[in-house]
Amino acid sequence: MDILLKQVGYSYAKDTPFEKRALTDVTLHIPSGSYTAIIGHTGSGKSTVLQHLNALLQPTEGSVLIGERKIEAGTKAKNLREVRKKVGIVFQFPEQQLFDETVLKDIMFGPLNFGVPEEEARRRAIALVEQLGLPEDVLEKSPFDLSGGQMRRVAIAGVLAMEPDVLVLDEPTAGLDPRGRREIMDLFYRLHQEKGLTTVLVTHSMEDAARYADTVAIMHSGKCVATGDVREVFANEEQLGDYRLEPPRTVRMQREFEEKTGLKLDELALTEEALARSIAQALKEGRELK
Ligand SMILES: Nc1ncnc2c1ncn2[C@@H]1O[C@H](COP(=O)(O)OP(=O)(O)OP(=O)(O)O)[C@@H](O)[C@H]1O
Numbered sequence: 001m002d003i004l005l006k007q008v009g010y011s012y013a014k015d016t017p018f019e020k021r022a023l024t025d026v027t028l029h030i031p032s033g034s035y036t037a038i039i040g041h042t043g044s045g046k047s048t049v050l051q052h053l054n055a056l057l058q059p060t061e062g063s064v065l066i067g068e069r070k071i072e073a074g075t076k077a078k079n080l081r082e083v084r085k086k087v088g089i090v091f092q093f094p095e096q097q098l099f100d101e102t103v104l105k106d107i108m109f110g111p112l113n114f115g116v117p118e119e120e121a122r123r124r125a126i127a128l129v130e131q132l133g134l135p136e137d138v139l140e141k142s143p144f145d146l147s148g149g150q151m152r153r154v155a156i157a158g159v160l161a162m163e164p165d166v167l168v169l170d171e172p173t174a175g176l177d178p179r180g181r182r183e184i185m186d187l188f189y190r191l192h193q194e195k196g197l198t199t200v201l202v203t204h205s206m207e208d209a210a211r212y213a214d215t216v217a218i219m220h221s222g223k224c225v226a227t228g229d230v231r232e233v234f235a236n237e238e239q240l241g242d243y244r245l246e247p248p249r250t251v252r253m254q255r256e257f258e259e260k261t262g263l264k265l266d267e268l269a270l271t272e273e274a275l276a277r278s279i280a281q282a283l284k285e286g287r288e289l290k
Pocket of ligand 1: 012013020021022040041042043044045046047048049219
C-alpha cells in the first residue's frame with residue numbers, strides 16, 4: 001500500500017496563541033514494499049511526519065493519501081479504523097502502552113478490537129511470541145513482570161498482531177542493549193523481505209538507515225529536503241553536511257581506507273560485513289584503480 005504526503009503543512013495548536021509550525025510543504029512518497037528511513041536532526045519534524053502516516057495527525061495544509069483514503073487539510077477525516085488497521089506504528093518506548101493482565105490478552109487486544117476471531121487472534125499471539133524470541137511461558141504472565149527488553153517485544157508483537165500493510169517504526173530500539181537492538185531490527189527487516197511489508201523507520205542512527213533501508217528521506221527544519229536511494233544519499237557527504245548529518249560509520253571508514261591505501265572500492269559499503277568483503281576483495285586482486 002502506497003502512502004503519499006503532498007505539500008503537507010502542519011502547525012500544532014493551530015489558531016491559538018501557542019501555534020507552532022512543524023511541517024512546511026512536505027512531499028514524500030512511500031511506495032508499497034519499500035523500506036524508507038527518515039533521518040534528520042532533533043526537532044526537524046520526523047515524528048510529526050510519522051503521525052501523518054496513519055492520520056493520528058491530519059495536515060493543516062495539503063493532503064495525505066493512505067492507500068485509497070485521502071486525508072485533506074480543512075476537512076476533518078472520520079472513520080479512520082481501516083487506516084489505523086493498515087498502518088501500524090511502533091512508538092518510542094511502546095511498552096509504556098501495555099495494560100492488560102496477561103501478555104496473551106495484551107497481544108490479542110488489537111486484533112479482537114478489529115473483529116479478528118478469537119482463535120485467529122490467539123494463533124497470531126502464540127506465533128509472534130515465538131518469532132520475537134520470547135519464552136512460551138510468557139503468554140500467561142503479566143507484562144509488568146517482564147524485563148524491559150521483553151516488554152518491548154510484547155508491545156511490538158501487539159502491533160504486528162494486527163498484520164498491518166505498512167509498519168512505521170519510531171526509534172523502536174531506543175534504550176535497548178546492542179544485541180537486543182540488532183535482533184529486533186533484523187526481525188523487522190526479515191518481515192520486510194519475506195512478506196514485502198512496507199516499512200518506515202524514523203531514526204537517529206545513520207548505521208541502521210544504511211543497513212536496512214532502500215530509500216532515505218532527510219528532514220530539516222520541517223521540510224523534506226532530500227529523498228533518494230540509500231547509496232546516493234549517503235555518498236553525498238556535502239548534502240549531509242548541509243543538514244548537519246554525518247555519513248554512517250562504514251562510509252567514513254571506506255573513505256579513510258581509500259585515502260590511506262589509494263585503492264578504490266567498487267561501491268559504497270553500507271554494512272561492516274560489506275565493507276570487510278570489498279576490502280578483502282580489493283586487497284586480493286591487488287587492485288590499484290586510483
Ligand atoms: N505537541 C507539540 N506541540 C507543539 N510543538 C510541537 C509538538 N510536538 C513537536 N513540536 C514541535 O514541532 C517541531 C518538530 O518536532 P518533531 O517532534 O516532529 O521533530 P523530530 O525530528 O521528531 O525530533 P526528535 O528527533 O527530537 O524526535 C519541533 O519544533 C517541535 O518543538
